[in-house]
Amino acid sequence: MSGGVGLKRMLASAVVVGVSEARARIFGHVLNPARPVSAHKILRKKLIGDKVAEWYPYDIKNDDPRVMDRAEEERRLKLEMLKRRGKGPPKKGQGRRAVKRNK
Incomplete structure (x- = not known):
């Protein structure tokens, strides 16, 4: 009895695989x-x-x-204004990381 059930399952799975392959070919799926x-x-x-x-x-x-020249000029003027107020970028080697390292 169990041999017949196994064969049916195998045939059913083969049919499902065949249908899946056909569906993939028809609809262009992978x-x-x-x-x-x-x-x-x-x-x-x-x-x-x-x-x-x-x-x-x-x-x-x-x-x-x-x-581009005008944009560069505006950037330079803004940087000068920030430096006058003390808000410009620090000199090389004097930034936050360097200050933390020296403490």
Whole structure:
């Protein structure tokens, strides 16, 4: 009796595997019965780089050197103002880490 039940189970599992394979072929899925980690889920996603790039407006800084010069000048003036108030960056080797190390 038990031999017949085992055969039925084996045939049923073979049918299920065959149906799964056919379904995967028809719908373009990837059959992964052993369940190892697969990168297929990530690779089938649409690439989003172009969409993200379209979202942001054109940046004039990349083309016009005068804009870059003005930005550099503004940065330098702000740094000078901070130094006058004593809020500028410390000289090399005199930052927070160096002060902690010397205590």
